[in-house]
Amino acid sequence: MLLYHTILKTEKVAIVMTDESKLPAVRSVKPVFVGAENLPTHYVNVINVQSGSEEFFLTLGTAVPVDIINSSDLENIDSINAHPLFRCAISRPVIKQLIDLLTNLYENQTEQIEHSQASQGKDEEYGDSSRPS
Secondary structure, three states, X not given: OOOOOOOOOOEEEEEOOOOOOOOOEEEEEOOOOOOHHHOOOXXXXXXXXXXXXXXXXXXXXXXXXXXXXXHHHHHOOOOOOEXXXXXXXXXXXXXXXXXXXXXXXXXXXXXXXXXXXXXXXHHHHOOOOOOOO
8 A cells, every 4th residue: 555645835925916005915825746747766775864054955866786796895895886866955844844744654654564464474374365254
């Protein structure tokens, strides 16, 4: 089961009235992603986060494991190359929302995995995936 969540930063928009005697109306406008179906999906296994004075710089990348033939090869490796795929700057309020959302999603996913594993374990007690009625 895939769960999709979007962090939406509501933007306040000032709408200028043609009648100057009235103050501009301010209301919240919800951004909606359009064209996201055209975005490629990349596998990310390396993340670098740096903090600035008021923002966080997030770099996502991919590192491909090197070929190791014997244990001496492993001793000679200090680092592997990671290819950056994407970098963005995220404001403090949005990074807090992201942290909270990811924490919630991670905990829910963990519960689902544990529930699925417990269910599979019960099925294995019966020798197949059918349960007695």
